[in-house]
Amino acid sequence: MGSASRPAGHGAGVGAADPADIVRRAGEAMGAEVTGLAELKGGRSGLTYSARAGGEPVVVKVAPPGLAPVRDRDVLRQARVLSVLAGVPGVEVPAVLGAHPGAPPEVPPLLVMSSVDGERYEPRHTDSPVRPPAGVVLTRMRLAAGMLAALHTADPFQAGLDEPVSGPEDELGRWRTAFASCELEPRVAELEAECGRLLEDALPAPVWPSILHGDWRMGNMQCAGTEIRAVTDWEIWSVGDPRADLAWMRLMSDPAHPAVVAPWAPAVEPAELRAVYEAAMGREVADLAWFDALARYKQAAASALLVKNAQRRGEAPALTEKSRRVLPLLLAAAHERLTGAA
Numbered sequence: 001m002g003s004a005s006r007p008a009g010h011g012a013g014v015g016a017a018d019p020a021d022i023v024r025r026a027g028e029a030m031g032a033e034v035t036g037l038a039e040l041k042g043g044r045s046g047l048t049y050s051a052r053a054g055g056e057p058v059v060v061k062v063a064p065p066g067l068a069p070v071r072d073r074d075v076l077r078q079a080r081v082l083s084v085l086a087g088v089p090g091v092e093v094p095a096v097l098g099a100h101p102g103a104p105p106e107v108p109p110l111l112v113m114s115s116v117d118g119e120r121y122e123p124r125h126t127d128s129p130v131r132p133p134a135g136v137v138l139t140r141m142r143l144a145a146g147m148l149a150a151l152h153t154a155d156p157f158q159a160g161l162d163e164p165v166s167g168p169e170d171e172l173g174r175w176r177t178a179f180a181s182c183e184l185e186p187r188v189a190e191l192e193a194e195c196g197r198l199l200e201d202a203l204p205a206p207v208w209p210s211i212l213h214g215d216w217r218m219g220n221m222q223c224a225g226t227e228i229r230a231v232t233d234w235e236i237w238s239v240g241d242p243r244a245d246l247a248w249m250r251l252m253s254d255p256a257h258p259a260v261v262a263p264w265a266p267a268v269e270p271a272e273l274r275a276v277y278e279a280a281m282g283r284e285v286a287d288l289a290w291f292d293a294l295a296r297y298k299q300a301a302a303s304a305l306l307v308k309n310a311q312r313r314g315e316a317p318a319l320t321e322k323s324r325r326v327l328p329l330l331l332a333a334a335h336e337r338l339t340g341a342a
Helices: 019-030 075-085 134-153 168-180 186-201 243-253 270-281 288-313 317-339
Strands: 034-040 047-053 056-062 096-100 110-114 210-212 221-224 227-231 238-240
Touching: 019 034, 019 047, 019 056, 019 096, 019 110, 034 056, 056 075, 075 096, 075 110, 075 210, 134 210, 134 221, 134 227, 134 243, 134 270, 168 186, 168 288, 186 288, 186 317, 210 243, 243 270, 243 288, 288 317
Parallel strands: none
Antiparallel strands: 034 047, 047 056, 056 110, 096 110, 210 238, 221 227
C-alpha cells in the first residue's frame, strides 16, 4: 500500500498546467535548454514530468496550479530537504538541479531533479510474477534499514531545517482528528476509540528528533541490482521521532499486513529490520511496539479518509472496497500490539 499520509492533491480549484511555461521556467532554473517534457502518471500531490536538459534526463516536479503550494504540494520545501540530504553520508537522494518559485497559486513553483535509473519493487505488496532474485531483494532491504539509520543520524537543526517538531503526541492527535472526521461503522468506531485511548495512555518518552521521510519503504527507492541509487518521494518529510519511520518500514514488510498481496514473497522480516537498524545506530530502540501500533492506526485512518473522500467524489464503491476491508483489520492489529497480544 502507499503512503498513509499523502492526501490527494488534485481537486476543485486546480487549474491546467501550461507545458510551455513549465519548460521555460525549468530552463531558467537550470540555466539550460529543457526539451521533451512528458507527464509521468501516478503522482497524487502534484505534477511530475520527465524531460531532458543539456542532453541528460531530468525530472520536473510542479505544484498543482490553482492551489496554494503547502504541505505535500510544497516542492520548494522538498528541494530544501533534498539539498541537505545530498551532504549526508550513507543517504542517496536525487540531486536538486534547480527550482523556480513561480507566482502561486496561478503559476506554481517547480523543482528540477536528476533522473535516477533503476527499478522499484515493493516485496509482499507487488503482485507480479516478474521480481528481482530473492537475494537481491533481501540485500536491498537490509541496506534500506541501514540507510534509514544514516538519515536519522543527521541533526535537522544543525542542517538548518527550521521545521516544527512533530512528536508522538502530535502524530497521535493528527490521526485521531482524521478519524473524527469520518463516519465509521459502530464496531469499527468502538475499536478505533479503544486504540486511541490505549495509545494516549502509553505515550512513549520523546527522543531527539530526526529528519523523517514519512513513507520509508522499498517502493519509494530506485534500485539497480543490490544498489539503492536514490530514495524518492519526499513530499511528506518532517522532523520528528525516528521510530515512526522504522515502524512504517516494519509494517510494510510484515507478512501479516492485511493488504499484502504476496505474503510468501522473499523479504526481510520486521524483527531483522529492527536489528539491522539498531546495529547501524549503535543502540537499541525503545518502545517500538507503541510505534508499530501507531503505524497501523495511522494507515487505518488514511483508509478511512480514502473511503470518505471517494464517497464525496461519487466514485464507484469498488474503488474503496479494499480500504474498507483493511480498516478494521489494521485497528485490530494495532490493538494487539498495545495489549501485548501480538
